[in-house]
Amino acid sequence: MLRRAKSILKTNQFTALYDKGYHTGSEFKTAHDLGIDTLVAIPAIGRKSQAPDPAYNVEHFKYDKASDSYQCPQGHELKSNGNWYKARNYKFKQYKTSACRNCPVRSLCTTSKANGKIVQRSEYKQYIEANFKRVQHQPEIYKKRQAIVEHPYGTIKRQWGFDHIITKKGIQNASADFGLIAIAYNLKRILNIIKEQGKLAFILNKQRHKAIFKLLSTFLSLFKPKIILPTHFLKIHSLHFSNVYLN
Incomplete structure (x- = not known):
């Protein structure tokens, strides 16, 4: 995941935030070798x-x-x-x-x-301890993980009902499933931002643009709640649905 994030972002100047306990020592070493800081809360020691x-x-x-x-x-x-x-x-x-x-x-x-x-x-x-110290020294950053990740997943799973993979088994099929739902979420989020800020980058006044938006509207109508695309849209480049916090 970190290698892919580094490849997409073209930099290692970011901090990766993971849910509590979702780690292994080897992953911390990989992050260290890639020059990427991690913030992963370590579960308390079991009573036994x-x-x-x-x-x-x-x-x-x-x-x-x-x-x-x-x-x-x-x-x-x-x-x-x-x-x-x-x-x-x-x-x-x-x-x-x-x-x-x-x-x-x-x-x-x-x-x-x-x-x-x-x-x-x-x-x-040594890598586990280094991560633990970062979490202790930067608790305010680790709290951002909930705002960055928990809200999108809550919306997708609870409001939209996407709580399991519907295609055949396999990482490629599962990635395709989630990739589509991530696109839907990102587009809905963009439209909400446009609506709130009232800023439109360009007007879709050409036939090919209208055709593209008709296709997107059809696709997004498959998800709940239904999303209706307006005739105006903000041009967005390189939007990624990721679990990283940029420095």
Whole structure:
């Protein structure tokens, strides 16, 4: 998606806003390699993954890049054996310390009786953390995502009834379906702006223009609510229905 947005916009000077949890570490790395900033809210840690006392959750363990180690809230150093382990879609290292055995707050930090506290660090952790810091420092920008994206999707799904793909399965067919509905939404939005501002860029006084608008009117009449094109229309170039916030 980011590669396509960069290709369409001919720049990487924009910030991509995603819904909470819609991310993977590899996607953050891709965005970093493309020179694109992301703002994606990270879901809270599930209760089963938390420490008995939240003060000892992993986010309170400090990572030191130089020594490739973590320091726990009690000041103990957790080291890795240097091996990478494979999860479903990424690799990770494990960090632990023998100090867990006699730690006075062990029961607050972990429920593991055999190994003590084990911290896993994904190969993409640095990109995940960078995104998290951006969200913290720019909450007002992330809030724009709701205004940019939620309203169009709400209109399309709830008011127009387009809540599922109606063609055959496959990304190309699904893209065609949504592309048509996006065109309808964009045109309706343009007409509303024209109506509100009362600004018309040119008058459709030629027969070929009238024919084009008759075709568009027929197409848009398929959607609810029905859209009636006026005889005057604003000339728009490069209109995109996208999930990006331009800097």
